[in-house]
Amino acid sequence: MDPAKIDAAIDAAIDAAIDALAAEGWCVLEGLLSDEATAALARECAALHASGDLMEARIGREKVASTLRGDRTRWFDMNAPTAAQQPYVDALETLRVAFNRSLMLGLVESEAHYAVYPPGARYARHLDQPRQLEARVVSAVYYLNADWHLEDGGALRLYLDDGSHHDVVPHAGRMVLFLSARFEHEVLPATRERMSIACWMRRREPGSVF
Numbered sequence: 001m002d003p004a005k006i007d008a009a010i011d012a013a014i015d016a017a018i019d020a021l022a023a024e025g026w027c028v029l030e031g032l033l034s035d036e037a038t039a040a041l042a043r044e045c046a047a048l049h050a051s052g053d054l055m056e057a058r059i060g061r062e063k064v065a066s067t068l069r070g071d072r073t074r075w076f077d078m079n080a081p082t083a084a085q086q087p088y089v090d091a092l093e094t095l096r097v098a099f100n101r102s103l104m105l106g107l108v109e110s111e112a113h114y115a116v117y118p119p120g121a122r123y124a125r126h127l128d129q130p131r132q133l134e135a136r137v138v139s140a141v142y143y144l145n146a147d148w149h150l151e152d153g154g155a156l157r158l159y160l161d162d163g164s165h166h167d168v169v170p171h172a173g174r175m176v177l178f179l180s181a182r183f184e185h186e187v188l189p190a191t192r193e194r195m196s197i198a199c200w201m202r203r204r205e206p207g208s209v210f
């Protein structure tokens with residue numbers, strides 16, 4: 001496809017995502033990045049994992065590794081992204097600006113980390129906005145797993161307002177977005193290694209002088 005058509009397709013997908021976020025508080029967005037850009041992120045994440053550069057994840061400001069989550073993570077430096085991260089950081093910025101314009105969310109910045117869940121690892125049901133992280137407004141998780149099948153497990157289970165749930169299969173190129181304060185969710189165990197980028201778009205810290 002020529003680049004102008006790709007841009008128009010992404011713009012339409014972002015508009016649809018905004019409508020769904022406004023109506024339901026969550027949505028799934030496909031096609032944010034090219035397959036090649038997604039594959040480059042997957043390669044970088046796998047290489048960091050292989051070289052031991054991912055750390056056991058923590059919850060909030062907890063000092064010890066948690067039994068509630070089994071992933072290993074590494075934060076992006078949003079001011080100095082790697083070549084692989086640059087298109088993703090640019091896309092997050094496009095989303096942040098679009099959400100502010102259409103939904104008036106007052107988002108001032110995004111934070112993001114790679115996450116690798118080894119086979120069998122999970123993240124127990126939780127909310128992304130514990131008290132010490134109340135600046136998080138929108139959660140966005142981008143998946144990096146090529147050839148992922150339903151039977152591989154590892155879905156993100158989103159608990160909806162009506163008591164039902166929706167499972168998002170972590171296919172490469174798929175992003176799930178939801179309001180951080182509203183939806184509890186959990187990562188179900190997978191039979192394969194599961195890679196993603198977890199991101200939060202934040203409003204100004206309450207009490208911040210800036």
Ligand SMILES: O=C(O)CCC(=O)C(=O)O
Binds near residue numbers: 128155156186187198
């Ligand atoms: O990887 C996912 O699908 C969700 C991860 C998550 O809930 C988190 O990092 O807070």
Ligand SMILES: [Fe+2]
Binds near residue numbers: 126185
């Ligand atoms: Fe979460």
